[in-house]
Amino acid sequence: MSGNMGKGLRGLVPRRILLTIFIFGALFLVLLFLGLFLDNGRGSEKEVRVYSYGDYVDPAVVEDFEKETGIKVILDTFDTNEEMYPVIKNHAGVYDVICPSDYMVERLRKEGLLQKIDYSKIPNVKYIGERYLKIADGSYDPGNQYSVPYQFxxxxxxxxxxxxxxxxxxxxxxxxxxxxxxxxxxxxxxxxxxxxxxxxxxxxxxxxxxxxxxxxxxxxxxxxxxxxxxxxxxxxxxxxxxxxxxxxxxxxxxxxxxxxxxxxxxxxxxxxxxxFVDNWCIPENAFHKENAEKWINYLCRPEVAKKNFDYLTYTTPNEAARKMLPAEVRNDPAIFVPSSALEKSEVxxxxxxxxxxxxxxxxxxxxxxxx
Amino acid sequence: MKRQAFALPFILCLIASTVIPMMMVAYYGFTDRSGSFTMANILSVFQPVHLKALGLALGLSLISTVVCLLLAFPLALILRDSHLGRRGFIVFIFILPMWMNFMLRTMAWQVILERDGIVDSLLNFIHLPHAQIINTPAAIVLGMVYDFLPFMVLPIYNSLMKIDDSLIEAARDLGASSRKVISSVLLPLSVPGIASGITMVFIPSLTTFVISNILGGGKIYLIGNIIEQEFTTSANWNLGSGISLVMMLFILGSMAVLQRLDKSGEAELL
Structure with missing residues (x-):
């Protein structure tokens, strides 16, 4: 059966052409393969590439952000800091804004993989509670230059x-x-x-x-x-x-x-x-720095932070968002832990x-x- | 010449997806973090912690392979002799669960075996004592047997199906009892299938980390868990690659032994 078919093909198409077709086909496949992995082009100016924990932003917030700013959000996720680290370190993916935890901020910062955040572009940072900034200042990010607390x-x-x-x-x-x-x-x-x-x-x-x-x-x-x-x-x-x-x-x-x-x-x-404090940071090789700043600023907005809190129920460092919560949640010592309980605690x-x-x-x- | 040309795309795929990654594993395995040559990663398998995990993995996967074999051979015999409609249908039923991701099936066992889970409640209902096997080595063996049993049944079934009925009739004519037919005709002739079945159960059981994670409750560390940890949480790819290379030796060794028995290559039928 296969022999007959082979004969038929051989009769119709010269061997050399067949060979060429196969080689080009294979090359095409390989290039396609490489292309998928090396697609690190700048892409459009109207986008922001976010790399964060899985399910760490309310999808409705992402939608609202896109609607309001016209910036398309490309959201990639990781499960552990250790999974994210080699991607950033080896420039395996280029992101505009990432969400590392405390000690990972420290590692990335020391290796020069983060850029300083321009707070004049992120005015909403004023809503972040003093004590969270102090934790960062006293440990992984002295001077709060590289990170904006997002979850606590x-x-x-x-x-x-x-x-x-x-x-x-x-x-x-x-x-x-x-x-x-x-x-x-x-x-x-x-x-x-x-x-x-x-x-x-x-x-x-x-x-x-x-x-x-x-x-x-x-x-x-x-x-x-x-x-x-x-x-x-x-x-x-x-x-x-x-x-x-x-x-x-x-x-x-x-x-x-x-x-x-x-x-x-x-x-x-x-x-x-x-x-723990999870933070928004901007990698030093970000393509869309301004969009990244808009993203961080948007997430620091009290209504948005509250929406995220309702979705995630992790402590929000956003004091203005906290004030919008019902009293029994706002004053719950298990969620908004009193500072006295944190004295012996560390990041x-x-x-x-x-x-x-x-x-x-x-x-x-x-x-x-x-x- | 022409036939070789047909193979070209596959050879390229093979190079891209097997040869290059293997070379990268070897590179990481023989270097340290700074990139200079070292044997420390390979030799680290002799550290007591790693030896213990390796020993446990070998033990549990041997037990599950034996259990699979004991279950699969009679089952394959039954499948061979069954005349319930078309034989293909029964085999199809048997393969059906494999269409679902094995992670999900393993997680289902977690729910079944959990405290106050289905098994627990049933035992409770008929006033039998609780048999807690979740988060013990027994649960891992159960998971391995459940996940890999089809890989034992199918090659044995294939080799049994190839045995000519006239051989069995001849044995009967010569006065062999049913037991004798099995032990002197069916069993020896299905050795190739058994050999490839063992390969296909033993190797994935030896290196699994998902089953021990899900059903062992994180309390039992097999060599697969050690390797996984080096890659995901410890971020020491060099050590993880070094141990992986040692595991490759184990796998190649067991395959070499079993290949001798499996001359007809039942494994290729799957």
């Missing part, structure tokens, strides 16, 4: 008051209580999980001393047998559904969770905890590759232990 959060313990009496959870050490064996959730993320052990012993969560880390991980290994599961985004669902009684979660999950299960309560352990800092490798080694030791 703290880690804490959420627990089911039906199973655990209200008020009995106050400290990280409660996670070592054997009563809660098989009912407990931990975060599944290197720094966010090891933080619990470090804070338990009163160390800084940015400690690069091996002795501190060893002490923390030894305790965590002892505790691992009590853990039901390591969960990040699914933690709230397991707590809502009752598969677990307590767990380490971010305070941004509180509103959503309490809506579905009013028995859930959230505490910030007395030893202090981890804070993650960039530690350098040597300390990162140390953390990674201890993390693997912890995750593969099975005592």
């Amino acid at each position: 959060g703290v880690a804490g313990i959420m627990y089911n008051t039906k199973k655990i009496p209200k008020g009995s959870i106050t400290s990280w050490s409660d996670l070592w209580n054997p009563k809660y064996r098989g009912k407990m959730l931990m975060q599944d993320s290197l720094r966010d999980t090891l933080m619990v052990g470090l804070k338990l012993h009163g160390h800084s969560l940015n400690s690069a001393r091996e002795a501190d880390l060893k002490e923390a991980v030894d305790s965590l290994i002892d505790q691992k047998k009590l853990v039901y599961k390591f969960a990040n985004d699914s933690a709230r669902d397991l707590l809502i559904g009752g598969s677990a009684d307590l767990g380490v979660v971010w305070n941004g999950e509180v509103l959503y969770s309490r809506d579905l299960n009013p028995d859930l309560d959230f505490v910030i352990p007395k030893e202090g905890t981890e804070l 993650l800092r960039e530690l350098g590759s040597e300390a990162n490798d140390l953390y990674s080694r201890y993390w693997k030791m912890y995750k593969s232990s099975n005592k």
Whole structure:
């Protein structure tokens, strides 16, 4: 069958032409392939390329922005800072505005991958609360030159008051209580999980001393047998559904969770905890700097920040937006954490590759232990 | 000459999607962060943490391969002998779940096995004690068996279908019992299928990280999880590539052994 067909083709088309067609076809495919990956052209002037966490901006806000300014938003997403970093570092994608977390701002800034933000173009920055700017100023972005805070959060313990009496959870050490064996959730993320052990012993969560880390991980290994599961985004669902009684979660999950299960309560352990600030930054090689500034300015607008808050329920650093919220949300200490509760808390800092490798080694030791 | 020309586009695709990426993995595996040559990434597999994860991965994937084999061979025999309509239909039914992404099917197991999930509630309903297997190695084995069973059944089924019925009749004429027919005729003749089935179950189980993540609750670390972590959270591509290269040795080794048994190349039928 195939032989006959071959003969037929051979009769009709000379071999050399056939060969040429195939070579060109293949070359075309390869070029198409390359073209897809190397499409880093400037594109239109009326666009802004945004690179942020998945589902981190209310889609309605994006639409409104496009309608109002006529600027087309090209939104790409990542799941972790570590996923975004090589893309920016190697210029694998050119973005006008990105949304890194605190320690990643520090790394990008130190490597010269960010440009200073021109605040005269972003007047709405005045709505951002002083204390959030201070956190940035005091740690990852001295002078607030490179980043505009967008979302804020703290880690804490959420627990089911039906199973655990209200008020009995106050400290990280409660996670070592054997009563809660098989009912407990931990975060599944290197720094966010090891933080619990470090804070338990009163160390800084940015400690690069091996002795501190060893002490923390030894305790965590002892505790691992009590853990039901390591969960990040699914933690709230397991707590809502009752598969677990307590767990380490971010305070941004509180509103959503309490809506579905009013028995859930959230505490910030007395030893202090981890804070995060996610920020808008402009990479040094941005094509549409002005559009990026318009984007940041738009998101700092109080009505827009409120809309985003309603969608995300993570703490908004936008004080004007906070004032627009109903009193019970505005004054909820789990969502807008009082500054006194933050005194012993820290944001993650960039530690350098040597300390990162140390953390990674201890993390693997912890995750593969099975005592 | 002409036939080679037809192969050209495929060779180009092969180069672009297999050879070049492999070379990049090798480059990262043999260099450190600053780009100078090192063997440290390869040798890091001897670190206790990595050895432990590798040992666990080997253990669990061996168990799942054996379980798959024990389930698949009788099933393939049944499929061969079934006269329920067209045989193709039963095989089709068997392949049907594979149309759905295996991540989703694995996540479904998570829901089924979760505390107060379907299994738990059923056991509770008939007053049996809770059997918590979620977030244990047993759940991972279950996931592996469930996900990769079709890859064991189909090659065995293919090789069983190739056996001429007259061989079985001849064995019967010579007085062989059913058991003898299976052990002396069907089993030896389906060795190629079994060999490729083992390859296709063992290798993906050995390197999986999704199943252990979803059904192990993040409490169990296989070698695949270590590699994944080096790429996604630790941002140490060099170490991740180094361990991947070692895993490639394991895979090539097991394929070389099994290839000898599978001379007819059942694997290519899929």
